[in-house]
Amino acid sequence: TSTPVNVTVTGAAGQIGYALLFRIASGHLLGPDVPVKLRLLEIPQGVKAAEGTAMELDDCAFPLLAGIDIFDDPNKGFEGANVGLLVGARPRTAGMERGDLLSANGGIFGPQGKAINDNAADDIRVLVVGNPANTNALIAQRNAPDVPADRFTAMTRLDHNRAVAQLSKKLGVSVSEIKKLTIWGNHSATQYPDVFHAEVNGENAAKAISDDAWLSDFFIPTVAKRGAAIIDARGASSAASAANAAIDHVFTWTNGTAEGDWTSAGVVSDGSYGVPEGIISSFPVTAKDGRFEIVQGLDINDFSRARIDASVAELIEERDAVAGLGLI
Ligand code: NDP
Numbered sequence: 001t002s003t004p005v006n007v008t009v010t011g012a013a014g015q016i017g018y019a020l021l022f023r024i025a026s027g028h029l030l031g032p033d034v035p036v037k038l039r040l041l042e043i044p045q046g047v048k049a050a051e052g053t054a055m056e057l058d059d060c061a062f063p064l065l066a067g068i069d070i071f072d073d074p075n076k077g078f079e080g081a082n083v084g085l086l087v088g089a090r091p092r093t094a095g096m097e098r099g100d101l102l103s104a105n106g107g108i109f110g111p112q113g114k115a116i117n118d119n120a121a122d123d124i125r126v127l128v129v130g131n132p133a134n135t136n137a138l139i140a141q142r143n144a145p146d147v148p149a150d151r152f153t154a155m156t157r158l159d160h161n162r163a164v165a166q167l168s169k170k171l172g173v174s175v176s177e178i179k180k181l182t183i184w185g186n187h188s189a190t191q192y193p194d195v196f197h198a199e200v201n202g203e204n205a206a207k208a209i210s211d212d213a214w215l216s217d218f219f220i221p222t223v224a225k226r227g228a229a230i231i232d233a234r235g236a237s238s239a240a241s242a243a244n245a246a247i248d249h250v251f252t253w254t255n256g257t258a259e260g261d262w263t264s265a266g267v268v269s270d271g272s273y274g275v276p277e278g279i280i281s282s283f284p285v286t287a288k289d290g291r292f293e294i295v296q297g298l299d300i301n302d303f304s305r306a307r308i309d310a311s312v313a314e315l316i317e318e319r320d321a322v323a324g325l326g327l328i
Helices: 015-025 044-059 098-119 133-142 157-171 205-209 212-224 226-234 240-255 302-324
Strands: 005-010 036-041 065-071 083-086 125-128 152-154 182-184 192-194 263-268 280-288 291-294
Touching: 005 015, 015 036, 015 044, 015 240, 036 044, 044 065, 083 098, 083 133, 083 240, 098 133, 098 302, 125 133, 125 240, 133 152, 133 263, 133 280, 133 302, 152 280, 157 182, 157 192, 157 205, 157 212, 157 240, 157 263, 182 263, 182 302, 192 212, 192 302, 205 212, 212 226, 240 263, 240 280, 263 291, 280 302
Parallel strands: 005 036, 005 083, 036 065, 083 125, 125 152
Antiparallel strands: 152 263, 182 192, 182 280, 263 280, 280 291
């Protein structure tokens, strides 16, 4: 058996954390042969609940779970971490201005970035789930100058999976027949799910749909507003599907994308597709040898261009706001 992989989960006592930890411990994050040690990071008032979750994890007797430790100090929480799942964040509350939201999250993701920089293992890979995820990831990344920038990513895989599900319903095909779908931009209401390069059983998905009104009036808003629809129906935000997407993101990152397919992830832009270098934006990405690469050379039509630009403009505003607050 191999050495356990250290997985740090922040916000471990929250809803997503509760859905996530059991799947990590049962081998879905890294694979069925990889033992894991969980490092749960919480704020002091979350520690007791995290202890309760740890008791339940013990009670599952997961063969791959090599240990659980709980911390409220980020420096200790990220010690030796190989994977960091940054789930805990400060949510927007009624009447909160964007500047307040960004500075509250800067107070979380700045110190966590620094703690990662100073304490994590050399191969650390970070996924930020907590919102505003792209900009929180940017704050963490910029506070970790010694870690290669491409180790910091933001989650748009849930948006991606939601888009695949909607498309499969529309076309009456199974989800596994849909390839090369893309989420562009910010994980927010401005995100753009793009079907123009997607394939359904090898055929172009936009052609198979051939219904522009469905795309602009149903598909795009349904994917972008799915979170709100779930809150409406369940009376609580999506947690199991968000946890599932985090599992998918890291599994794909470490195990690779299939030949002839790609996925979506928020990664540091290299300037591709006119997205300013350095911001963390969602792109079509392949994964190989533990690295995401932005898919190159796609033709972007006018319909897509306008929507990508609008979402990227929002990311630029968020970056400028956190720069103005001295958070990056
Ligand atoms: P959740 O576990 O439901 O959500 C956590 C984060 O994930 C939020 O930022 C939330 O954003 C985001 N999120 C929720 N749904 C989705 C989705 N569908 N797709 C993408 N992102 C999503 O929140 P809880 O309040 O249950 O738990 C948060 C925990 O984090 C608490 O236990 C708290 O103590 C802890 N925490 C820990 C910190 C730390 O370790 N330093 C710092 C801050 C909090 P949104 O708000 O937009 O729903």
